[in-house]
Amino acid sequence: xxxxxxxxxxxxxxxxxxxxxxxxxxxxxxxxxxxxxxxxxxxxxxxxxxxxxxxxxxxxxxxxxxxxxxxxxxxxxxxxxxxxxxxxxxxxxxxxxxxxxxxxxxxxxxxxxxxxxxxxxxxxxxxxxxxxxxxxxxxxxxxxxxxxxxxxxxxxxxxxxxxxxxxxxxxxxxxxxxxxxxxxxxxxxxxxxxxxxxxxxxxxxxxxxxxxxxxxxxxxxxxxxxxxxxxxxxxxxxxxxxxxxxxxxxxxxxxxxxxxxxxxx
Numbered sequence: 001x002x003x004x005x006x007x008x009x010x011x012x013x014x015x016x017x018x019x020x021x022x023x024x025x026x027x028x029x030x031x032x033x034x035x036x037x038x039x040x041x042x043x044x045x046x047x048x049x050x051x052x053x054x055x056x057x058x059x060x061x062x063x064x065x066x067x068x069x070x071x072x073x074x075x076x077x078x079x080x081x082x083x084x085x086x087x088x089x090x091x092x093x094x095x096x097x098x099x100x101x102x103x104x105x106x107x108x109x110x111x112x113x114x115x116x117x118x119x120x121x122x123x124x125x126x127x128x129x130x131x132x133x134x135x136x137x138x139x140x141x142x143x144x145x146x147x148x149x150x151x152x153x154x155x156x157x158x159x160x161x162x163x164x165x166x167x168x169x170x171x172x173x174x175x176x177x178x179x180x181x182x183x184x185x186x187x188x189x190x191x192x193x194x195x196x197x198x199x200x201x202x203x204x205x206x207x208x209x210x211x212x213x214x215x216x217x218x219x220x221x222x223x224x225x226x227x228x229x230x231x232x233x234x235x236x237x238x239x240x241x242x243x244x245x246x247x248x249x250x251x252x253x254x255x256x257x258x259x260x261x262x263x264x265x
Contacts, residue, residue: 037208044207051075053205055160058094066091067164069144076204077153077181078188079213085147088112090123092140096165100138101130104161106154107172108180111145121145123170145172150180151265152194156201177258178248184257185248192257194264 044050053076056067069087078084096102105111105123113121127141144161146153154173161169178185182197190197203209248254 041206041208044211050207050210055157056164059089063091065094067094069142073157074146076156076201077149081188085109085149087146088143090142090144092142092164093138097138099136100140101134101167102140102142102165103127103130103168103170104142104144104164104166105170105172106144106157106161108145108149108176109147110175111172112143112147113145114147122172126170148176148180150176150178150183151262152182152197152201153180155198155265174262177262178254184254184261192261194261198265 051072052070053073054070055073057070058064058066059068059071060066068089068091071087073087074084092102093100103123103126105126111121111123113119113124121143123141123143123145127139130137130139130141144157151173154171158169177183180186181188182190184192190200204213248258
């Protein structure tokens with residue numbers, strides 16, 4: 001009798017062990033975390049947490065029909081610096097005119113016009129020349145130059161530019177590739193993998209990523225300090241502070257990392 005009872009128990013345990021878990025159970029395990037992440041992202045946007053990194057925005061009620069390069073955009077690439085470069089207030093029509101010829105110029109400080117006034121920049125000179133050659137067209141030359149950037153920033157903002165119906169995009173860049181933000185020789189760097197850096201910049205558009213980054217920065221601030229930057233900020237230019245590896249030797253690893261970075265981007 002005891003033997004039959006044990007055999008019955010063994011059969012019962014075998015039947016239990018063979019029980020198949022339904023597919024929806026695994027689906028739920030995936031859906032719940034994803035739903036929580038989406039809900040948190042929506043909540044953070046509703047309460048206006050973090051920074052909106054949309055490439056072009058309407059920034060003033062005085063110009064409701066104009067778009068401008070987002071003045072908060074540099075925070076995306078210079079999150080470790082207290083004083084970031086600014087963007088130029090070159091506005092253009094939200095609704096492109098039929099006779100408009102729209103040009104976007106992207107690059108670093110030379111494109112922006114530094115160290116001269118904006119009116120002396122080559123994009124502004126180009127606008128004047130085009131207006132002389134095509135007097136019956138609405139000429140829009142939007143200067144998107146930002147100091148101390150490289151191909152990472154250019155690659156990141158081009159999709160936003162393409163969405164604004166450009167007739168021409170001019171790129172004047174390359175000289176900041178090593179020391180510009182996130183470059184291989186820069187003090188603001190995330191390593192030498194272009195794929196990783198571009199993924200990071202894509203994720204930075206999400207408020208959850210900004211929340212996590214702010215938490216990490218806050219915890220780091222409890223044990224460290226960035227006073228070093230503030231001590232030299234009045235004595236050095238932005239590009240000087242961006243230098244992480246001062247000597248980049250020809251044919252060195254850093255040298256080829258910069259070339260690969262430019263090619264990939």
